[in-house]
Amino acid sequence: MDISVLGPCRVVQSGVSVVPTAVKPRKVLALLAMHPDQVVSVASLVEELWGESPPRSVQTTLQTYVLQLRNLIEEVLGERPPADLPHGAKSVLVTEPGGYLLDTQGGRIDVSEFERLSGAGHRALEAGDLVGASASFRSALDLWRGPALVDVQCGPLLEIEATRLEESRLGILNQRIDVDLSLGRHHELVGELSGLAAQHPLHEGLQAQLMLALYRSGRRGSALEVYQRLRGVLSRELGLDPSPDLQRLQCAVLDSSDELALPLPPFTDGALTGSGGLLRALQGR
Numbered sequence: 001m002d003i004s005v006l007g008p009c010r011v012v013q014s015g016v017s018v019v020p021t022a023v024k025p026r027k028v029l030a031l032l033a034m035h036p037d038q039v040v041s042v043a044s045l046v047e048e049l050w051g052e053s054p055p056r057s058v059q060t061t062l063q064t065y066v067l068q069l070r071n072l073i074e075e076v077l078g079e080r081p082p083a084d085l086p087h088g089a090k091s092v093l094v095t096e097p098g099g100y101l102l103d104t105q106g107g108r109i110d111v112s113e114f115e116r117l118s119g120a121g122h123r124a125l126e127a128g129d130l131v132g133a134s135a136s137f138r139s140a141l142d143l144w145r146g147p148a149l150v151d152v153q154c155g156p157l158l159e160i161e162a163t164r165l166e167e168s169r170l171g172i173l174n175q176r177i178d179v180d181l182s183l184g185r186h187h188e189l190v191g192e193l194s195g196l197a198a199q200h201p202l203h204e205g206l207q208a209q210l211m212l213a214l215y216r217s218g219r220r221g222s223a224l225e226v227y228q229r230l231r232g233v234l235s236r237e238l239g240l241d242p243s244p245d246l247q248r249l250q251c252a253v254l255d256s257s258d259e260l261a262l263p264l265p266p267f268t269d270g271a272l273t274g275s276g277g278l279l280r281a282l283q284g285r
Contacts, residue, residue: 001092001107003033006114006165007145009152011102013092018072023153024049025065030152032093032102034161036109041099048155066100069093111165114140118172130179137176144169170203177209184262186216197226201233204246215253215260223253 004010009030011019020026031048032040045062046054055061070089077088084105085091094101121136148165149158173196180189193210200206207230214223227242227250234240242250252260 001102001104002109003036003102003104003107004110004145005030005033005149006110006143006169007148007150009033009149012107013073013076016076018069018076020068020072022068025068026152027155027158028062028065029069029102030149030154030158032100034111034149034158036102036104039096039099039101044157045100048157051156066093066095110143114143114168117143118168121172121175125175125179130183134176134179134183137172137179140172141169141176170200174205174209177206181209181212181216184216186213189213190217190219201230202237204230204243208246208249211249211253212260216262220253220256224250227253 002010002012004012009019009026010017011029011033019029027048028045031045042059042062046058049062049065050058070093073089073092077085077092081088081091092103092105094103117136117140121133121140124130124132124136148162148169152158154162177189177193189209190213193206193213197203197206197210207226211223211226214220214226227246230246231242234242241247251257
C-alpha cells in the first residue's frame with residue numbers, strides 16, 4: 001500500500017486508489033494514513049469525526065465507515081487475496097484492541113520519504129557538502145503536490161497534522177534557500193523568493209532572504225523596499241517593528257557592508273551564512 005498526504009490524500013492498494021468520496025470515511029482513512037502501521041485509537045477517530053458532539057450511535061457509525069473502507073480494499077484485492085494478506089481487507093485495515101491500524105505492507109509513504117531526504121540534507125550540511133544538501137532538500141520539497149491533505153475536510157486532529165507538515169515544509173524550504181544563497185545562487189532565487197515573500201508577508205526569514213538575494217544581485221534599493229514593506233505590514237497587522245536581526249540587516253544593506261558580499265564561509269558558529277546564519281553573524285555589529 002502506497003500513501004501520499006503531501007497534497008491530496010492518496011491511498012493506493014495494488015495500484016488502485018481506495019480513497020472514498022464520502023467526507024467522513026475519507027477522514028477516517030486520512031487519519032489512519034497519517035499514522036501508517038500504528039494503532040489509531042477509537043477515541044482519536046471519534047474526536048476527528050465529531051469533535052465534542054459525537055452521536056449516540058458513535059460506535060456503530062464508526063464501524064460502518066471502517067466497513068466501507070474495507071469494501072473498497074476488498075474490491076481491489078479480488079476474491080483471491082495475496083498470500084501475505086490471508087484475511088483480505090481485514091489484513092490491511094486491521095482491528096486492534098482499542099483502535100484500528102493501516103498496514104502498508106512496506107509500501108511507499110511520502111512523509112517518510114520527505115523525512116529521509118530532509119535528514120540526508122541535514123547530514124550533508126553538517127559535513128560541509130552544500131551542493132549535496134541543496135539537492136537533498138530540493139528532492140524532499142519536490143514530493144509536495146500542494147498543501148497537505150488539501151482534499152480532506154480536516155477535523156481537529158488532522159488540522160494539527162496538516163499544520164505540522166506545513167511548518168516542516170517551510171523549515172526545509174528556508175534551509176534550502178539558505179544553502180543556495182551560500183552557494184551564490186542569488187540571481188536564480190530572486191523570482192522564487194519574491195513569490196514566497198508575497199505569500200508570507202509576515203515571515204521575517206523569507207523577507208530577509210529576499211533582501212539578501214536582491215542586494216547580491218545589485219538591487220540595493222529593492223532590498224530596502226522589502227524592508228520598508230515588511231515594517232509597514234508588521235505595524236498595521238501586529239503593531240510591531242521588525243526584529244533586531246532585520247534591523248541590523250537593513251543597516252548592513254544601507255552601509256553596503258562587506259559582510260553581505262560573497263564569498264562567505266559556509267558556516268558561522270555552526271550555522272549557515274545564508275540569511276539565518278548571516279543575521280546571527282550581524283548580531284555582533
